[in-house]
Amino acid sequence: xxxxxxxxxxxxxxxxxxxxxxxxxxxxxxxxxxxxxxxxxxxxxxxxxxxxxxxxxxxxxxxxxxxxxxxxxxxxxxxxxxxxxxxxxxxxxxxxxxxxxxxxxxxxxxxxxxxxxxxxxxxxxxxxxxxxxxxxxxxxxxxxxxxxxxxxxxxxxxxxxxxxxxxxxxxxxxxxxxxxxxxxxxxxxxxxxxxxxxxxxxxxxxxxxxxxxxxxxxxxxxxxxxxxxxxxxxxxxxxxxxxxxxxxxxxxxxxxxxxxxxxxxxxxxxxxxxxxxxxxxxxxxxxxxxxxxxxxxxxxxxxxxxxxxxxxxxxxxxxxxx
Ligand SMILES: [Zn+2]
Numbered sequence: 001x002x003x004x005x006x007x008x009x010x011x012x013x014x015x016x017x018x019x020x021x022x023x024x025x026x027x028x029x030x031x032x033x034x035x036x037x038x039x040x041x042x043x044x045x046x047x048x049x050x051x052x053x054x055x056x057x058x059x060x061x062x063x064x065x066x067x068x069x070x071x072x073x074x075x076x077x078x079x080x081x082x083x084x085x086x087x088x089x090x091x092x093x094x095x096x097x098x099x100x101x102x103x104x105x106x107x108x109x110x111x112x113x114x115x116x117x118x119x120x121x122x123x124x125x126x127x128x129x130x131x132x133x134x135x136x137x138x139x140x141x142x143x144x145x146x147x148x149x150x151x152x153x154x155x156x157x158x159x160x161x162x163x164x165x166x167x168x169x170x171x172x173x174x175x176x177x178x179x180x181x182x183x184x185x186x187x188x189x190x191x192x193x194x195x196x197x198x199x200x201x202x203x204x205x206x207x208x209x210x211x212x213x214x215x216x217x218x219x220x221x222x223x224x225x226x227x228x229x230x231x232x233x234x235x236x237x238x239x240x241x242x243x244x245x246x247x248x249x250x251x252x253x254x255x256x257x258x259x260x261x262x263x264x265x266x267x268x269x270x271x272x273x274x275x276x277x278x279x280x281x282x283x284x285x286x287x288x289x290x291x292x293x294x295x296x297x298x299x300x301x302x303x304x305x306x307x308x309x310x311x312x313x314x315x316x317x318x319x320x321x322x
Contacts, residue, residue: 019285021278028277029110033072034292036108040078042121042226042233043281047271049234050109050284051122055081056299057101059142063088064099065132067142073103073112077122079182079227080104084125087177087222096173098132100147101125102219107298108287110280111272121233123224127177129170130218147218151191157258159217161195171196177222178206185239187213187221190252197245207243212252232281 019028035054042051054075059066064084066074076084081104088099104125106112111120118124130148137145150166151159174196178186188196190212200207213221226233242248251257261267277285292298 019277019288021276023277024273025275025277025280025284026111026113026272028288029106029108030113032106032108032110032288032292034107034295034298035075036287036290037293037297038287038290040227040229041283042077042109042123042230043283043287044121044232045234046118046121046124046223046236048111048275048280049121050280050287051077051105051120052108052283052287052290053078054105054107054109054122054298056107057081057084057104058299060136061085061088063092063132064101065137065142066101067128067137067145067147068102069139069142071103073106073119074101075107075109075122076104076125077224077227080123080125080224083180083182083222083224084127086180087127087173090176091173094172094176096131096169096176097134099173100128100130100132102128102147107292110284110288111275113272117271118223123227123233125222126219127173127222128219131169149217151189151217158190158253161191166192166195168199171199174210174220175200175206177220178209182224182227183209183222184225184236185223186210187216187223189213189215189217190249190257192217192220193244194249194253197243197249200243204243204245207245208239208241211239211244212249214257232283 029050036052038052040051040053043049055078057064057066057074057076059069059074084099084101092098102125103116103119105119105122109120109122128147129150148165150162150170152162174186174188177183186209188210193210193212196207196210223236226235
């Protein structure tokens with residue numbers, strides 16, 4: 001009842017202050033606690049958009065744990081949340097102990113107050129490259145535990161892979177993620193892609209989706225294609241042909257991508273700091289104005305809720321092979 005009261009109050013406050021085209025989108029989307037109670041749909045592009053009908057990944061699952069829960073970025077398009085659950089199960093069968101899930105999206109997507117340029121349409125998720133420990137992490141650990149850097153600390157960029165922490169387990173979970181048709185691309189640091197290229201053997205088609213990018217040495221980033229029911233989702237260009245290994249990666253191993261910004265040149269403002277509502281698809285205003293889902297409905301659809309009401313089985317003991 002109290003929640004309802006505050007909900008009505010919030011709705012009234014919204015009516016009193018109509019969202020203007022000039023409002024900074026990050027402030028509005030960053031303030032949302034729950035997804036829009038509409039059918040699932042993505043509007044716009046991964047780095048300029050929003051989404052409706054989101055669902056949340058529960059903090060714990062049989063084979064995953066959500067990290068940094070205080071950020072409230074465990075929301076996604078139902079296809080994204082479903083894929084993470086599927087990946088966590090399949091990866092466990094492969095021998096990976098489970099997923100530590102980082103940022104997905106805000107409840108209604110949109111630009112964030114801090115961090116990512118993308119992750120705006122509920123179709124991007126970061127998964128830690130640290131294997132999940134064989135116990136439930138405390139709330140405090142989830143907020144403060146550091147992810148493992150897969151590269152040699154202190155080396156010059158592009159820093160080489162650190163074979164003391166990189167295992168066949170990380171390679172297997174990335175390969176598994178790339179195997180799903182709904183996954184459009186996976187972002188990893190160039191040195192991780194190089195390592196995958198060197199160790200893939202003859203089965204190489206999946207490497208096409210694994211794209212080198214800055215950062216992504218603590219986690220890999222999974223991006224889904226635009227989903228059915230989202231005619232206003234703007235797809236990303238295809239990943240071309242071939243495995244993207246060898247010469248295709250040449251540029252990343254030159255100095256150029258790693259040069260510091262030229263002194264005296266003012267860096268451009270970050271997109272989120274200037275992105276107003278006018279820059280987003282018009283539908284994003286309706287997404288912001290929509291009623292929130294009730295917290296119970298928001299976390300899981302009926303079928304998954306039933307699955308999660310079951311006791312959590314003990315975590316698998318098997319560790320990934322070195
Ligand atoms: Zn990411």
